[in-house]
Amino acid sequence: MKNFRGRTLALIRDFSVSEQLFLYEKAKELKQKWLNKEDLDEFQIKDPVNIYIVFVEPSTRTKESFINAARFHKNAHVNIFDAEHSSFNKNESYVDTFNMLTSYGDYSIFIVRTRLEGVPRLLERKVGEFAHRHGIDKPAFINGGDGRHEHPTQELLDEFTFLEQNNFDNSYIKIALIGDLLHGRTVHSKVDGLKIFKNVEVDLIAPEEIQMPEHYVEKMKSNGFEVRKYFSIDEYLSSSNIARTWYFTRLQLERMGEDILEKEHVLRKAVTFRKDMIDKVKEGTKFYHPLPRPKINPEIPTFLDELSLNGWETQARNGFWIRVVLLSMLGGAITMECDEPEKTPMEEDEYEFIIPAQIVHGTKGVAKEGKRGIKPIENGTVIDHIAKGKSTEEVFNTVVKIRRILKLYDCDSADGIFKSADGSYKGYISLPDRYLTKKEIKKLAAIAPNTTVNIIKDASVKEKYRIKLPPKIYNFDEIRCKNENCITHPKNGENVGASFVRIGDKLVCEYCETPHEYSEIWVI
Ligand code: CP
Numbered sequence: 001m002k003n004f005r006g007r008t009l010a011l012i013r014d015f016s017v018s019e020q021l022f023l024y025e026k027a028k029e030l031k032q033k034w035l036n037k038e039d040l041d042e043f044q045i046k047d048p049v050n051i052y053i054v055f056v057e058p059s060t061r062t063k064e065s066f067i068n069a070a071r072f073h074k075n076a077h078v079n080i081f082d083a084e085h086s087s088f089n090k091n092e093s094y095v096d097t098f099n100m101l102t103s104y105g106d107y108s109i110f111i112v113r114t115r116l117e118g119v120p121r122l123l124e125r126k127v128g129e130f131a132h133r134h135g136i137d138k139p140a141f142i143n144g145g146d147g148r149h150e151h152p153t154q155e156l157l158d159e160f161t162f163l164e165q166n167n168f169d170n171s172y173i174k175i176a177l178i179g180d181l182l183h184g185r186t187v188h189s190k191v192d193g194l195k196i197f198k199n200v201e202v203d204l205i206a207p208e209e210i211q212m213p214e215h216y217v218e219k220m221k222s223n224g225f226e227v228r229k230y231f232s233i234d235e236y237l238s239s240s241n242i243a244r245t246w247y248f249t250r251l252q253l254e255r256m257g258e259d260i261l262e263k264e265h266v267l268r269k270a271v272t273f274r275k276d277m278i279d280k281v282k283e284g285t286k287f288y289h290p291l292p293r294p295k296i297n298p299e300i301p302t303f304l305d306e307l308s309l310n311g312w313e314t315q316a317r318n319g320f321w322i323r324v325v326l327l328s329m330l331g332g333a334i335t336m337e338c339d340e341p342e343k344t345p346m347e348e349d350e351y352e353f354i355i356p357a358q359i360v361h362g363t364k365g366v367a368k369e370g371k372r373g374i375k376p377i378e379n380g381t382v383i384d385h386i387a388k389g390k391s392t393e394e395v396f397n398t399v400v401k402i403r404r405i406l407k408l409y410d411c412d413s414a415d416g417i418f419k420s421a422d423g424s425y426k427g428y429i430s431l432p433d434r435y436l437t438k439k440e441i442k443k444l445a446a447i448a449p450n451t452t453v454n455i456i457k458d459a460s461v462k463e464k465y466r467i468k469l470p471p472k473i474y475n476f477d478e479i480r481c482k483n484e485n486c487i488t489h490p491k492n493g494e495n496v497g498a499s500f501v502r503i504g505d506k507l508v509c510e511y512c513e514t515p516h517e518y519s520e521i522w523v524i
Contacts, residue, residue, distance in 0.1 A: 002336040004329040005107070006138035010120035011513075012152040013192040020196055021170070022336050023325055024160045028168065031321045043324060045073040045331030050105030054081040054098075055113040055144065056088070061291060061316055062144045062153065066111045069323035073331060077105070093494050094487070098123050098139075099130040107137040109330050113144035118487040118511025120146060122496055140330040147485045148183045148255055149512055154290050155189035157322040159196055161315040162245060165286055174201040176242070178233065179249035179271045179299055181212040183256065186290040187249055191216045191223070200225040203243055205236050207270045209260050210251070215506075215515045232270035237280040244282050248273075248289040248299045272299050278307075286311030351438060353445050353468040357452060359461045377432045382454040383444065385466075386427035392417055398448050399427040404524050405447055405478055406440055441465075446473045446507075446518060469518055473507060474499035479521045486512040 008014060015023070030043055051070040055063050070078040081101070088097065094114075102108050112120055120143040128138050145151040162173060173194065177187045181204055194200045202225050204212050211229065220227050230236040251268055253261065260267070273287075287300055289312040304310060328334045387398040395417050403409050408429065415429040435455065436444065444451060445467035455463040473479060479498045481488050488496045488511055498521070500507035506515040 002338050003332055004140075004335070005332040006140055007330060008120060008124040008141040009152050009326070010124060010141065010143045010146075011150050011192070012155045012189045013195075014152070017196055019336065020156065020159065020193075023156065023322070023329065024163055024168075024196075026328070026334055027160055027318070027321050027325045028164075030325055031318070034321065040072075043072075043328045043333060045075050045328060045333045047075065047332060048106065049073070049076050049331050050079060050101075050108040051076045051327065052079045052081055052101055052108060052110045054083060054101075054110060056083045057113050057115050057145065059113055059144065061319055062111075062113065062151075065319040065323050066142075066144065066153075069320055069327055070111075072324050073327060073333075076327070076331070091493070094119055094123060095126045095130075095494070098127045102127055102131055102136060102139050103134060105136075108139040109142065109327065110139060111142045111144050112146075114146050115485070116487045116492055116494075117147035117149040117483065117485050118509065118513075119143075121511050122487050122494075142326065142330070145185055147512075148185055148188070148252070150189045151185040151290070152189055152193075153319070153323060153326065154186045155193035156326065157315065157319040158186065158190070158247070158288065158290070159193050160322055161288065161311065161318050163196075164314075164318070165245065165311065170197050172199040173197040173245060174203075174241075174243040175245040175247055176203040176205055176236065177212070177247050177249070178205040178236075180210045180251045180267075181206045181249070182210040183252035184249035187212065187247070188216055190247075191219050194220075194225065195223055201228075201243070202226070203228050203230060203236065205230045205233060205271065207231050207263075207267050209263060210267055233273060233277065234270075237277060242280075242282055244285045246281075246285060246287045248287065248293075250289075250293055250299060268297055268299075272297065273301060273304065275301075275303065278309075281309070285309055288312050288315050291316055351442070353449075353470045354441060354453075355466045355468065357464045357466045359464045376459065377430055377456055378459050379457055380430070380432040380434050381436055382431070382456060383429040384426070384452040384454060386429070386448050386451050388420065388426035388450065389424040392425050395425050395427040399429060401522065401524065402429060402444060402447055405522060406436075406443060408434075441467060442470055442473075443476060445470050446476075446479075447522060449518060469502050469505070469507070471502045472500070473502075473521065474510075478524050480523045481509040481512060481514055482516060482520055483509065483512050483514040486514065488512075 033040055053063060053066055067080065070076050098110065120141045123141050131138050143150060143152050163170060177190065181187050202220055204227065208231065217227055287304065287309045289300055291312060293300060387395040399415050411431060411434050413429060413431045417425055417427050420426055441453060449467065449469040451467055453465045453467060454461045474497060481498045483489060484491055486509055487494050488498045499510040500521060501510055507518055507521055508515050
């Protein structure tokens with residue numbers, strides 16, 4: 001049996017598809033029993049638990065439904081953290097704050113909403129270590145929304161509501177996502193949350209300025225979704241294949257820059273429903289919205305409240321039952337029969353990106369007279385094929401970058417750019433009597449992947465390696481996530497090192513999931 005105690009829900013995909021479907025099944029049971037006023041004891045958490053509600057950003061639905069869901073559990077001690085009057089205002093870090101709260105009970109579940117992105121993942125790691133040091137049970141963290149990043153419990157209640165609309169048939173969904181797809185975290189969570197359906201079609205409806213970020217669109221496609229883009233509701237309604245499930249999101253003015261805010265009126269018009277559109281929507285259509293909707297110029301105007309299109313009220317009410325069940329699971333009251341192997345952390349070969357290459361004797365170390373190329377050295381390292389195929393300026397800049405980051409400026413050495421046999425340019429750095437540590441080679445691989453490292457001894461190449469982009473890059477002072485809203489960004493003063501994982505040819509921040517080119521992570 002799978003017990004969910006100590007599990008963190010920072011992203012919707014922190015729960016597998018079968019775990020999400022299990023949760024929906026349980027929420028369906030709870031909702032029916034609740035509405036029929038039947039006994040609900042099976043959902044009650046039996047062991048004592050501290051449930052902390054920590055909201056650093058405003059909220060009505062998420063916060064209040066969690067407070068009520070937590071109070072459903074009679075053995076839970078429910079704490080509503082007063083963030084405004086806490087030591088956050090004396091510059092205390094998130095980690096220090098949550099370490100303290102963790103120590104006030106044997107087992108805690110935290111529901112956390114923050115403006116900064118990646119906070120729940122950070123807390124899972126660092127506060128988990130604190131709990132381990134002090135023999136306290138590993139706490140569970142629930143992301144109640146972290147900046148523009150994710151809102152996994154909203155995703156749970158949204159998917160549950162779509163299933164309800166579909167009579168719990170998860171074979172197919174066609175959904176229109178409408179509104180601020182750039183800043184709206186609830187639509188970002190759909191990229192993985194919709195995977196509970198076997199076939200998915202997504203229509204994205206938003207002006208270019210607030211369209212879905214391209215990396216999310218790519219991810220939807222790689223998840224097998226069919227994706228189409230439209231720039232206004234009018235354009236969508238004049239197309240041939242319109243969805244019956246419409247999901248609106250509000251314009252997130254508080255997260256917009258001045259350039260987008262200036263166009264608010266035009267953007268809002270493109271994603272606001274009007275009376276004259278009603279005849280064009282399909283029979284059986286439901287409108288959803290995570291809410292709140294603005295009281296002035298709402299995307300779904302109030303004249304719709306009385307119509308059968310109104311699905312958002314049922315959706316919002318479902319939040320309570322979903323959150324009761326989620327707490328039941330994290331509190332250990334509901335366990336799941338295991339139909340899939342427990343995931344074990346992957347054994348990562350930290351240096352799998354260093355690939356031995358064939359040594360062609362006589363081409364390095366001992367240069368032939370009259371030929372351009374690497375200056376002969378007796379012993380040391382030659383870094384070769386730097387930025388091969390790029391412009392001479394890029395090759396030069398990469399050579400300079402390597403020297404600065406690896407601090408290769410105080411040693412006897414040479415560097416240059418030369419033309420390969422195929423006509424492309426590449427750079428080299430020759431380091432007499434200097435060998436790179438594994439950590440330096442890893443840095444080099446993350447600055448200039450596909451570079452070659454030659455180890456030269458007694459005037460001949462003894463070892464040669466081709467280095468690729470490493471699977472994980474962390475623990476270097478010179479790297480930074482470019483997202484200023486990320487918990488790791490130095491501007492936020494949390495003193496958390498940046499950390500990236502390689503996904504395809506991109507490096508993705510482990511906390512806020514912002515994708516980077518490898519050249520973007522270096523601050524030098
Ligand atoms: N849907 C949602 O997150 O609403 P609140 O901001 O009111 O919690």
